[in-house]
Amino acid sequence: MQPIEERPLRVLLAKLGMDTHTVGVTVIAHALREAGMEVIFTGLKQTPAMVASAAIQEDVDVVGVSTLSAGHTRSLPTLARLLREAGAGDKLLLAGGVIPEEDRPLLEEAGVDRIFTMGADTRDIVAYLNQWRATRREERD
Numbered sequence: 001m002q003p004i005e006e007r008p009l010r011v012l013l014a015k016l017g018m019d020t021h022t023v024g025v026t027v028i029a030h031a032l033r034e035a036g037m038e039v040i041f042t043g044l045k046q047t048p049a050m051v052a053s054a055a056i057q058e059d060v061d062v063v064g065v066s067t068l069s070a071g072h073t074r075s076l077p078t079l080a081r082l083l084r085e086a087g088a089g090d091k092l093l094l095a096g097g098v099i100p101e102e103d104r105p106l107l108e109e110a111g112v113d114r115i116f117t118m119g120a121d122t123r124d125i126v127a128y129l130n131q132w133r134a135t136r137r138e139e140r141d
């Protein structure tokens with residue numbers, strides 16, 4: 001694949017388990033596409049193993065999970081671990097949705113890089129991703 005600065009960021013968006021809330025993930029997909037990123041959506045009812053496998057097969061830079069129906073304290077650490085075990089721990093792992101403040105330390109400790117909850121401005125999410133990409137580029141130089 002081309003270096004990260006010469007191609008659009010590739011982002012996998014995912015929904016895990018029985019969570020069928022789709023509005024947030026749709027909003028994020030539109031916003032990232034509008035910003036020139038390549039977005040792949042896994043669809044609903046995925047397992048962490050399915051998402052990790054899709055992230056590797058699709059060779060994405062970023063994995064974003066939208067979670068509004070609880071279960072994130074188990075599923076997100078599992079996903080982070082599976083990515084690391086597959087040698088894909090350098091992918092940025094984002095989470096969004098309904099995530100109580102008290103769950104943040106556990107998720108961050110487990111390897112979730114950034115959490116965006118209700119009311120997050122999509123422009124801030126796009127800016128964060130562009131900043132992350134710029135940092136990666138500087139690290140390469």
Ligand code: B12
Binds near residue numbers: 013066096117
């Ligand atoms: C609409 C809605 C529904 C709709 C969903 C329709 C659909 N197709 O999406 C329906 C009526 C079907 C529904 C069903 C249920 N719901 Co409901 N629902 C909501 C509600 C009112 C709004 C969610 C929404 O669309 N928000 C608008 C979007 C734009 O916001 P968002 O998803 O938060 O996304 C933003 C950020 O979080 C972030 N973000 C989100 N995802 C991602 C991903 C990435 C990668 C990034 C970077 C950012 C990001 O960016 C977005 C923009 O700011 C919330 C209440 C709330 N305040 O959240 C309850 C809520 C999520 N629902 C809840 C519940 C309990 C249920 C049901 C279990 C109810 C029931 N007894 O049947 C079912 C579960 C269905 C299931 N299997 O998942 C609870 C969840 C509680 C919890 N997690 O602990 C909530 C919080 C209501 C409450 N206060 O109790 N629901």
